[in-house]
Amino acid sequence: MNGxxxxxxxxxxLLLLCPxxxxxxxxxxxxxxxxxxxxxxxxxxxLENTDLLIIDGIITExxxxxxxxxxxxxxxxxxxxxxxxxxxxHSHVGLxxxxxxxxxxxxxVKIADVINPYDIALYHALAGxxxxxHAMHGSANVIGGQNQTIKHRYGTHDPYHLIMEGAAxxxxxxxxxxxIRVHGExxxxxxxxxxxxxxxxxxxxxxxxxxxxxxxxxxxxxxxGTIAKPPQYDPRLEALxxxxxxxxxxxxxxxxxxxxxxxxxICRDYGIEDLIFQHVNEGFKVAPELAEFGAMASVFSDxxxxxxxxxxxxxxxxxxxxxxxxxTSVNSDSRELIRHLYLxxxxxxxxxQLSDNETLKLITMNxxxxxxxxxxxxxxxxxxxxxxxxxxxxxxxxYTIPEYTFVDGIKYFDRSEDPDDMRVLTDIExxxxxFMELYSGRGDxxxxx
Amino acid sequence: xxxxxxxxxxxxxxxxxxxxxxxLSAQLSGDELKEISDDIFIQNAFIKTAPxxxxxxxxxxxSKGVIIEVGVDLQxxxxxxxxxxxxxxLYAAFINALSQAGLxxxxxxxxxxxxxxxxxxxxxxxxxIAPQNHIRDDFELRERDVKGxxxxxxxxxxxxxxxxxxxxxxxxxxxxxxxxxxxxxxKEETGLFAQFRNMRRVYPSTPLATMSVWRQIFxxxxxxxxxxxKWIEQPEGLEKAQISNEYRSLFxxxxxxxxxxxxxxxxxxxxxxxRLSSELEFDLIFCxxxxxxxxxxxxxxxxxxxxxNLDFPEHPHDKVSKTEEEEEEEDPKDEEKEGDSQEPESxxxxxxxxxxxxxxxxNEEYDMLVKSRTEAYENIMxxxxxxxxxxxxxxxxxxxxxTGKSLAQLRKLLDYGMNEDDLLxxxxxLPAEALGLNRIYATVEKGKQAYLVLFDRPFTEKEAKVKFxxxxxxxxxxxxxxx
Numbered sequence: 001m002n003g004x005x006x007x008x009x010x011x012x013x014l015l016l017l018c019p020x021x022x023x024x025x026x027x028x029x030x031x032x033x034x035x036x037x038x039x040x041x042x043x044x045x046x047l048e049n050t051d052l053l054i055i056d057g058i059i060t061e062x063x064x065x066x067x068x069x070x071x072x073x074x075x076x077x078x079x080x081x082x083x084x085x086x087x088x089x090h091s092h093v094g095l096x097x098x099x100x101x102x103x104x105x106x107x108x109v110k111i112a113d114v115i116n117p118y119d120i121a122l123y124h125a126l127a128g129x130x131x132x133x134h135a136m137h138g139s140a141n142v143i144g145g146q147n148q149t150i151k152h153r154y155g156t157h158d159p160y161h162l163i164m165e166g167a168a169x170x171x172x173x174x175x176x177x178x179x180i181r182v183h184g185e186x187x188x189x190x191x192x193x194x195x196x197x198x199x200x201x202x203x204x205x206x207x208x209x210x211x212x213x214x215x216x217x218x219x220x221x222x223x224x225g226t227i228a229k230p231p232q233y234d235p236r237l238e239a240l241x242x243x244x245x246x247x248x249x250x251x252x253x254x255x256x257x258x259x260x261x262x263x264x265x266i267c268r269d270y271g272i273e274d275l276i277f278q279h280v281n282e283g284f285k286v287a288p289e290l291a292e293f294g295a296m297a298s299v300f301s302d303x304x305x306x307x308x309x310x311x312x313x314x315x316x317x318x319x320x321x322x323x324x325x326x327x328t329s330v331n332s333d334s335r336e337l338i339r340h341l342y343l344x345x346x347x348x349x350x351x352x353q354l355s356d357n358e359t360l361k362l363i364t365m366n367x368x369x370x371x372x373x374x375x376x377x378x379x380x381x382x383x384x385x386x387x388x389x390x391x392x393x394x395x396x397x398x399y400t401i402p403e404y405t406f407v408d409g410i411k412y413f414d415r416s417e418d419p420d421d422m423r424v425l426t427d428i429e430x431x432x433x434x435f436m437e438l439y440s441g442r443g444d445x446x447x448x449x
Numbered sequence: 450x451x452x453x454x455x456x457x458x459x460x461x462x463x464x465x466x467x468x469x470x471x472x473l474s475a476q477l478s479g480d481e482l483k484e485i486s487d488d489i490f491i492q493n494a495f496i497k498t499a500p501x502x503x504x505x506x507x508x509x510x511x512s513k514g515v516i517i518e519v520g521v522d523l524q525x526x527x528x529x530x531x532x533x534x535x536x537x538x539l540y541a542a543f544i545n546a547l548s549q550a551g552l553x554x555x556x557x558x559x560x561x562x563x564x565x566x567x568x569x570x571x572x573x574x575x576x577x578i579a580p581q582n583h584i585r586d587d588f589e590l591r592e593r594d595v596k597g598x599x600x601x602x603x604x605x606x607x608x609x610x611x612x613x614x615x616x617x618x619x620x621x622x623x624x625x626x627x628x629x630x631x632x633x634x635x636k637e638e639t640g641l642f643a644q645f646r647n648m649r650r651v652y653p654s655t656p657l658a659t660m661s662v663w664r665q666i667f668x669x670x671x672x673x674x675x676x677x678x679k680w681i682e683q684p685e686g687l688e689k690a691q692i693s694n695e696y697r698s699l700f701x702x703x704x705x706x707x708x709x710x711x712x713x714x715x716x717x718x719x720x721x722x723x724r725l726s727s728e729l730e731f732d733l734i735f736c737x738x739x740x741x742x743x744x745x746x747x748x749x750x751x752x753x754x755x756x757x758n759l760d761f762p763e764h765p766h767d768k769v770s771k772t773e774e775e776e777e778e779e780d781p782k783d784e785e786k787e788g789d790s791q792e793p794e795s796x797x798x799x800x801x802x803x804x805x806x807x808x809x810x811x812n813e814e815y816d817m818l819v820k821s822r823t824e825a826y827e828n829i830m831x832x833x834x835x836x837x838x839x840x841x842x843x844x845x846x847x848x849x850x851x852t853g854k855s856l857a858q859l860r861k862l863l864d865y866g867m868n869e870d871d872l873l874x875x876x877x878x879l880p881a882e883a884l885g886l887n888r889i890y891a892t893v894e895k896g897k898q899a900y901l902v903l904f905d906r907p908f909t910e911k912e913a914k915v916k917f918x919x920x921x922x923x924x925x926x927x928x929x930x931x932x
Contacts, residue, residue: 096656096717097655097656097657099655100652100653100654100655100657100658101654102568102569102571102650102651102652102653102654102658103567103568103569103652104569106569106652106657106658106661108658108661108664108665109655109657109658109660109661110657110660110661111657113656113657113660113661113721113724114655114656114657114660114721115717116717137657145657156744157716157742157744157745158716158720158742158744158745158747158748159716159717159720160720160748161744187567187568189567189569227676227679227687228676228688229676229687229688229690230672230673230675230676232669232673233665233668233669233671233672234665234669235661235664235665235668236665420814421814425825426818426821426822426825428762428765428822428825428826429762429763429765
């Protein structure tokens with residue numbers, strides 16, 4: 001067996017390890033009663049000593065002295081803090097591939113095709129209270145691939161089980177140094193400057209509109225009974241048409257204020273109304289313009305200076321955006337930061353004195369809005385999904401420890417039942433010395449793998 | 450007188466050579482071809498006509514390479530070459546259902562495309578998308594590989610191209626030396642061999658784009674093919690239809706006249722290939738799969754077919770027990786000592802596997818790991834039997850198996866839910882069906898091609914040896930005393 005086959009054999013072994021047998025074969029949804037916690041609802045204030053009932057994956061009741069129906073387990077969370085499961089609006093965990101970097105536009109590729117349910121980072125994220133993440137294409141291309149919002153239903157062998165049904169369709173755009181470096185410097189093709197980045201986007205949209213005209217003409221002839229040669233089918237341009245029609249939301253990696261404003265102008269020119277910027281380190285400079293357009297922002301708490309275009313940054317960026325009425329979230333873009341996203345959000349209190357609820361919204365309701373899933377998650381409300389995180393203290397406290405994480409009412413993380421090895425697969429040919437090495441991946445910026 | 454006597458001697462010598470009796474079955478070495486004979490009579494063999502069907506002490510009459518009759522106490526044809534089948538076991542010759550033997554080695558830089566332009570503009574055939582590729586002109590088995598296959602009972606081989614995303618079309622050949630004329634081909638195009646293997650720095654370079662390029666090609670093909678057929682039918686007044694070689698070669702795949710043999714090793718690749726098949730409606734056979742999880746089945750149609758990877762891993766902890774035994778043999782004095790503190794069994798087990806446990810690993814963790822790895826191994830070994838029960842086993846993939854090592858691997862499955870008939874089916878009727886050969890190959894029946902093998906005992910026994918192999922009208926005898 002050659003080396004590659006040995007690595008792939010990792011994916012061929014089936015056994016659920018003993019810890020997973022505690023949960024058994026996961027059903028699609030679960031039921032649980034959490035009693036007596038401090039509920040941080042996000043939309044309806046904080047409720048002391050209150051119960052939360054989840055039946056078949058949906059929050060069905062919030063109140064005091066609730067009784068568990070037959071067969072529903074009860075967990076006493078007295079003294080603990082119960083919040084909606086954290087939503088990370090920019091992530092690359094749970095994927096086998098991130099960047100198809102061979103063309104400046106690859107709108108046809110779909111992250112949903114390469115989900116990897118075995119990524120241990122999914123479990124690490126659950127251990128930090130994160131129940132949903134926006135699995136994104138990388139930032140190598142001006143227009144990258146179609147992203148996929150996933151639920152961290154870790155422990156399954158079925159990649160499709162992670163897909164969050166009904167989530168809005170989104171696509172990755174990227175401005176600035178990354179696409180310039182990959183394509184201009186790397187392959188000597190456009191874009192080689194920020195001018196080129198703008199041109200690629202405009203040309204892509206124009207090509208898509210011409211493609212639509214050609215196909216409309218063909219269909220017209222066909223319905224009139226004329227035999228005509230069809231235009232070439234192009235899924236890349238089909239996807240761009242869906243962006244122009246508003247069926248796919250743009251999530252755009254960007255840093256500098258000039259390029260942020262450039263993309264707002266492009267969207268105005270082509271009638272695109274929904275736009276979410278990612279990273280947005282200079283968002284504080286154009287916060288009113290972002291708000292005026294209705295654009296949203298998903299930012300780092302305090303990550304900058306790792307390349308030239310992110311030198312001009314401030315830890316107050318988050319607060320400035322929020323105070324200027326830009327729907328803002330804090331994201332990780334990192335398999336390390338996702339483990340403590342609640343502390344990343346808390347930095348916005350240190351730098352800007354956002355209130356508790358404003359801060360919690362950065363990692364709950366606001367990213368949910370940005371991903372088009374706010375009707376399902378982002379707050380503790382009757383009728384919403386049973387995605388819940390329980391902490392030992394207030395989630396924004398430096399002393400807090402995540403204790404339980406539920407997705408669809410199923411307990412996927414329990415600190416008291418957390419063995420060292422939570423891998424789903426066992427590599428039967430691996431050296432035993434690797435058994436004790438925990439794979440944590442890179443802790444740095446994951447956009448360009 | 451002397452001159453005449455010498456001439457007489459010479460004449461007699463010539464006569465004796467020309468008409469001397471030569472027992473073909475006993476005298477020739479195993480590697481030489483017998484004289485071509487139109488008629489062959491195999492007498493008194495234990496015949497497996499098909500998996501689960503047996504004729505005891507049976508006869509087979511063959512003429513011009515076709516089985517004319519199979520039965521008991523058939524009338525012996527005096528003109529036919531006789532093969533005495535006493536104590537021999539006759540099967541249809543085995544089919545190697547997936548191989549790349551006989552093809553040239555890939556260069557070390559095979560993944561580097563010749564294209565030097567923009568990666569996104571790479572022509573299809575320089576990006577690993579070459580469905581029109583054929584291997585019929587490149588295929589040639591070395592003599593030692595022919596013998597290696599013959600000695601394990603293989604008479605037919607399905608060879609697929611090396612390559613990338615769409616590597617090209619497979620073909621079926623007889624396993625014989627000196628492959629020559631295309632007329633020797635058993636089947637020219639079985640289907641398209643595809644895989645999630647990409648070239649570097651050209652589109653598609655990741656599974657992301659591989660999935661997309663399949664969609665792009667097949668959906669475009671649908672409309673282009675429609676127009677092309679209309680243009681063929683009535684070109685007057687129409688813009689000329691132009692179909693590339695790549696697209697033309699995909700017509701039979703799009704029409705489901707040919708299958709896609711998709712190399713899909715495990716859960717994720719199986720699901721990706723299945724997703725493409727469902728969306729694009731091509732017929733799919735999963736190849737080289739090691740094992741899949743029960744959870745995955747809900748995404749697969751009932752008639753899914755697999756060519757299982759025969760390159761099973763070693764048992765992860767066999768060496769532990771062997772080492773313990775060896776230690777016992779080497780150092781029996783330990784047993785005689787009294788009063789010495791004996792380590793717990795788990796400690797002994799751990800230390801047989803490694804010099805020391807990895808830092809931080811407890812014996813309990815080690816035991817759990819042994820258990821999980823052993824169960825994972827058993828899942829792999831039980832996979833074939835499970836597929837058979839679902840009618841999803843199409844045979845085996847021999848892509849990573851060295852010539853001559855196949856039967857040893859197959860016999861391991863006898864301990865994991867498969868019996869001789871199951872293995873015989875996986876080597877004959879099942880791959881024949883998958884490859885579209887079952888009308889005239891893979892069983893010992895009247896009207897079928899005489900591709901047959903005779904073992905000296907059931908082929909599932911460890912010491913079984915091939916005595917004769919018949920294919921393409923020729924007899925190959927293997928005299929094992931000279932091996």
